Amino acid sequence: MQVQTQLKALAEKIGKLKNKIDTEESTKHAFVLPFINILGFDTFNPTEVVPEFTADIGLKKGEKVDYAIFQDDLPIIIIECKNWKEKLNAHNSQLFRYFHTTKTRFALLTNGIDYQFFTDLEDANKMDEKPFLEFDITKLKETTIHEIAKFHKSNFDVNKIVDSASSLKYTKEIKKLIDQELISPSHNFVKLFANEVYAGRLTEKVMGEFTDLVSKAFTQTISDKVNDRLNAALNKEVENQKEELTEEIEVSKVVTTxxxxxxxxxxxxxxxxxxxxxxxxxxxxxxxxxxxxxxxxxxxxxxxxxxxxxxxxxxxxxxxxxxxxxxxxxxxxxxxxxxxxx
Missing domain, CATH: 3.90.930 (Outer Surface Protein A; domain 3)
Known part of the structure; x- marks a missing residue:
C-alpha cells in the first residue's frame, strides 16, 4: 500500500527533525503539509489546498483556519495546526466555531504528530466534542492506516467515512472504558458479575472480595487468550520447520554425479x-x-x-x-x- 509506505517515511522524518523545529509555522511545513500530500491533495494548488482559509463567524470577520482542503469547489476538511510540542485540546480549538460556517463534514486538529479527526455525529452541523479517529503518526497500526486511506483524494467519499466514523468513535470509547475497568473495576461492573455467580446478599465485604476476583478473572482470561494464540502460532511454526527440515533432508539425499x-x-x-x-x-x-x-x-x-x-x-x-x-x-x-x- 503506497499510503502505508509514505506514512512510514513521514514518521521517520519526524523522528529525525522534530528536535530542530521550534515554531508552529515550521511544524506545518515539515509535518502537516507532507501529510496532506500523502492524502493525494496538491498543497501547491491554491484551489485544492487553501492556507489561511477565511471562515467568517457572525459579526467576526476575517476569522481564519490554517488550511481547508477543497474538492469540487467545496471545503471537505478544515485543519487547525499547533506546534508539535503542544498538546491538542479540542475544547480550546477554533474548529468548533469554524465547523458550521464552512459546511464541511470533517475537521482535523493536529500538531503534526498527533491527529484528531472530528465530524458531526451527535448534532448536524455541530462538531462533536470527541474525535472519531485519533492517532500518533509515529505509532500507526494497520487498522488506523486503513482508516486514514479513506481520506485519500482517490477514495474520498463523505457518506462512507461518516458511516464508519460512528463505529470508530464508539468502539474507541468502549475500549477506553474496558481499559479503565480492567485497571480499577467500578462498583457496577463488579456487581454485574457478582449477581450472576453469587447467590447471597452483596454486602460491602462481599463486594470487596468480588472486586479482586473480577480483576483477577479478567487478567487471567486475557493471559489465557494470549497464551492460546502464542501456542497456536508456535505450533504452526514448529510444523513449518518440520516440513522445511523434511524438504532439506530429501534434497540432501540427492547426489549429482x-x-x-x-x-x-x-x-x-x-x-x-x-x-x-x-x-x-x-x-x-x-x-x-x-x-x-x-x-x-x-x-x-x-x-x-x-x-x-x-x-x-x-x-x-x-x-x-x-x-x-x-x-x-x-x-x-x-x-x-x-x-x-x-
Whole structure:
C-alpha cells in the first residue's frame, strides 16, 4: 500500500527533525503539509489546498483556519495546526466555531504528530466534542492506516467515512472504558458479575472480595487468550520447520554425479540448435536427473536415469509420456537427436 509506505517515511522524518523545529509555522511545513500530500491533495494548488482559509463567524470577520482542503469547489476538511510540542485540546480549538460556517463534514486538529479527526455525529452541523479517529503518526497500526486511506483524494467519499466514523468513535470509547475497568473495576461492573455467580446478599465485604476476583478473572482470561494464540502460532511454526527440515533432508539425499552433468552437456549440445542454452535447465532428484525447459517442471525435455545398473535416457512425448531408452555409453544419447521445440 503506497499510503502505508509514505506514512512510514513521514514518521521517520519526524523522528529525525522534530528536535530542530521550534515554531508552529515550521511544524506545518515539515509535518502537516507532507501529510496532506500523502492524502493525494496538491498543497501547491491554491484551489485544492487553501492556507489561511477565511471562515467568517457572525459579526467576526476575517476569522481564519490554517488550511481547508477543497474538492469540487467545496471545503471537505478544515485543519487547525499547533506546534508539535503542544498538546491538542479540542475544547480550546477554533474548529468548533469554524465547523458550521464552512459546511464541511470533517475537521482535523493536529500538531503534526498527533491527529484528531472530528465530524458531526451527535448534532448536524455541530462538531462533536470527541474525535472519531485519533492517532500518533509515529505509532500507526494497520487498522488506523486503513482508516486514514479513506481520506485519500482517490477514495474520498463523505457518506462512507461518516458511516464508519460512528463505529470508530464508539468502539474507541468502549475500549477506553474496558481499559479503565480492567485497571480499577467500578462498583457496577463488579456487581454485574457478582449477581450472576453469587447467590447471597452483596454486602460491602462481599463486594470487596468480588472486586479482586473480577480483576483477577479478567487478567487471567486475557493471559489465557494470549497464551492460546502464542501456542497456536508456535505450533504452526514448529510444523513449518518440520516440513522445511523434511524438504532439506530429501534434497540432501540427492547426489549429482559428474556422469549426469556430462549427460546434461550432451543434451544441451543437441538442443542448442533449436533452443537458447539459457532456457535449458536441470533439476536433480532422488529418482532421476531431469532436464527442463525454462526451469519449469511442466516442460520436461528429457530425463537421465543413471542411478541403477543400466543407464537410460527418458524421452518424453507431447502427452508427457516417457519412453526409456537404454544407453551403453553416454555418447549413445546422440543417437536420439529429436529436439523439442520451445
Amino acid at each position: 559428474e556422469e549426469e552433468i556430462e549427460g546434461y552437456r550432451i543434451v544441451v549440445a543437441i538442443l542448442r540448435r533449436k533452443l537458447p542454452v539459457s532456457r535449458i535447465v536441470f533439476r536433480d532428484t532422488q529418482s532421476y536427473f531431469g532436464i527442463l525447459l525454462d526451469d519449469n517442471n511442466r516442460k520436461p525435455l528429457c530425463r537421465l536415469h543413471f542411478n541403477g545398473g543400466t543407464k537410460y535416457l527418458g524421452i518424453i512425448d507431447e502427452d508427457k509420456n516417457e519412453a526409456r531408452k537404454p544407453l551403453n555409453a553416454l555418447e549413445d544419447i546422440y543417437q536420439f537427436e529429436h529436439p523439442k521445440n520451445g
